[in-house]
Amino acid sequence: MAVSSQPLRRARLTTDTTSIAPGPVRILAISDHVENLVYSQNIRERFSDVDLVLSCGDLPPNYLEYIVSSLNVPVIGVRGNHDHGRAFDAVPRGTLGPGTIDLHGQTVESHGLLIAGLEGSLDYNRGPHQYSEGAMRLQIARLLPQLLLNKLRHGRYLDILVTHAPPRGIHDQPDRCHQGFAALREFIERFRPRYHLHGHIHLYDRQTVTRTQFADTTVLNAYGHREMRVPILAEDAEVIAVAGR
């Protein structure tokens, strides 16, 4: 599928669904760790079939810029709790790095998929991109008009939720910094995306659970990188390929 024929755009109200491609969409999800396999001269050969890159945060802007310039596909995502400081000073507003799109607080449509983003982690030291449960609920409230328009236009609120933090009780950890948001758990119960991609939880062994089915949503930890094939408009969508584990 030619990427240039499926430009990323904000979801808008219309009854026209004929532009939705048959899919599946080949997604490269990344988070938290610069992968040698991705940050490599062989990236084009290794990931030549990728349609879309989704970032769950805590990644340097030059890494994302390298992916954009190498693969020439949309790179969209959210910031993690570590995505601030000198390396981010020159990052264009509304982006995660040159050529990318900061998805926080909005929904976009790309390759026929409705994708929404929420940045940051639970507040643990008052740093940037940290939110209390109440503050995260406010961010979710900001998304509501776009989600409702998606429902009107497409019959569903969204296909993929992209966040940095996990939902409470799924892949999260007991310490305050790595505890998931109850607000995100409620979000996926209510709006039922097919997938929830998150990062923030680092993986140190292969036994760690990185995929959990919760209600209608497959919750996936994208730490490092993860390849997915997401059928469009298919209710039995399934991640066919999982790599990097």
Ligand SMILES: [Zn+2]
């Ligand atoms: Zn993090």
